[in-house]
């Protein structure tokens with residue numbers, strides 16, 4: 001399921017390259033510190049170990065909670081915290097039920113997810129230097145991507161050891177999301193790290209996600225540093241597009257399918273259809289090889305940006321259709337129209353576990369209709385970003401659609417998440433995208 005399947009050798013940079021990049025970032029930090037003289041001069045208070053021990057508050061967890069960390073998952077739920085720290089959100093030292101220290105965690109007093117592992121070393125000090133190091137190493141992992149894009153995720157939360165923190169870069173601007181009360185306590189340190197490491201022109205907080213309500217945090221979109229434009233032109237694999245950091249979906253664009261878009265663009269041909277197109281993301285790549293592309297979405301404003309994006313890339317073979325994809329696919333089947341390439345990248349149909357069976361029907365419906373619409377030898381790239389729809393359920397759904405279609409359908413490739421959205425095997429919540437390239441053989 002590795003993204004590397006699709007991305008060519010640039011993703012197989014030697015380890016030494018990553019280390020060199022990491023060293024580069026750290027030397028940049030050292031220069032910053034030298035410039036500033038002391039952290040204190042920058043307004044950051046470097047605490048002594050004694051201060052820390054004095055201020056330290058401890059959470060005690062049961063065996064089940066401790067086992068989650070041992071198994072590589074950073075979350076400990078409220079029900080497994082046997083002694084709650086007597087403090088507001090922040091960093092706490094976690095002990096097991098015998099009083100053995102297990103490490104440091106972000107503490108969220110109101111959340112069901114009470115503790116998020118920061119550092120398995122009980123002697124760690126969660127200060128400016130700690131965040132500098134953690135964020136620098138996350139950014140250093142992304143260096144190979146910089147050859148292909150200037151819109152990428154710099155920090156993917158738990159997967160990068162920075163629980164509940166998202167940071168996406170759009171050219172010279174950053175969009176961040178602080179998704180837990182514990183993390184909010186380190187807002188200043190995190191902003192200082194990002195400003196030093198990336199030197200952005202502005203940082204926007206897209207803290208409008210519903211998850212924050214569960215943490216007792218306000219939902220807001222607000223500037224944290226400098227200024228951030230309403231629209232930013234970025235590029236991926238030679239395609240330019242406008243991201244909308246203030247109002248767009250997620251932090252302004254769907255960066256998580258970048259390599260899949262590029263990959264599908266290399267195999268596309270003939271008459272192509274991009275359902276759920278948003279601002280034309282797949283369509284722009286398809287248009288490079290296909291003779292004609294129909295970009296379809298239910299959102300008029302998204303399609304207006306799609307048209308602008310097509311013009312930006314001097315692509316004249318894309319037409320835009322505002323419609324419900326379910327209806328459109330049905331209608332084209334009735335009309336007897338066929339396509340050579342179809343992309344289905346719908347929104348998450350299963351937002352909760354309870355919605356799963358309805359979602360399975362929805363996914364099967366669009367996939368069955370798309371398979372029926374393909375000319376012999378036609379290609380379907382199909383994806384799901386529902387966390388609750390597992391890889392095996394996704395495959396089961398595709399098998400069922402293929403079986404009902406009565407056609408012979410081959411799997412040409414599986415797809416997952418890119419380098420900058422790492423899916424950590426022991427943290428299932430870090431992974432949500434499943435994709436497959438299917439070929440209708442007859």
Ligand code: SAH
Pocket residue numbers: 253254257275276277278279281282296297298299302323324325326345346347
């Ligand atoms: N493929 C895009 C992301 C798509 S997000 C990319 O790679 O960037 C999902 C899109 O589906 C949104 O733009 C939303 O407006 C659209 N959408 C949701 N329900 C729809 C429906 N029933 N028919 C058509 N589009 C729909």
